[in-house]
Amino acid sequence: AQSVTQLDSQVPVFEEAPVELRCNYSSSVSVYLFWYVQYPNQGLQLLLKYLSGSTLVESINGFEAEFNKSQTSFHLRKPSVHISDTAEYFCAVSPWGDYKLSFGAGTTVTVRA
């Protein structure tokens, strides 16, 4: 079985400041790792994912996440946030060879001017 822990339920941040959202997972098998974002009143959409190769993955809108196998973490960072980054962010894992995606409880990011 897998579990995902997002360590911060709410992260308020000022515009143009950096942000880090923490995600840890536990699993008895190898997993693939994902970050999804949910903007207000919308469905989730993929932000980035780690499948293999370089442990640092980037999204097109400036987010990056680093897979750390020894710490079983997949933290998400952005060096400078915008008001439009206000959203709910979900970390998720999918075991190799399985159909199921398990989500963390989400982190609410509120960006203020």
Place this chain on the structure above:
Amino acid sequence: DTAVSQTPKYLVTQMGNDKSIKCEQNLGHDTMYWYKQDSKKFLKIMFSYNNKELIINETVPNRFSPKSPDKAHLNLHINSLELGDSAVYFCASSQSGQSTDTQYFGPGTRLTVL
């Protein structure tokens, strides 16, 4: 050109009623899912179909019954609605259901049971 669409967007009903939520995807994907998001925004898988075959059936009351008439549609029927069924229900699809797949989510259906 919505990729994954759900109807209705909002559903308000009385306890004990039966209701359905419809989902359609035009991405040509083989796999579709239903998720429930509770009031604390926790997201949990309920069902998944691959090529019209049920492949994930989590611990969900048997009042919930998914139906997939074809690969592009996955509907959710709920009998004898209870207060605890109030939530946002998301439909999603993915190319083939593999663990590497990106899932594409619909806009959600907010169900309120009174």
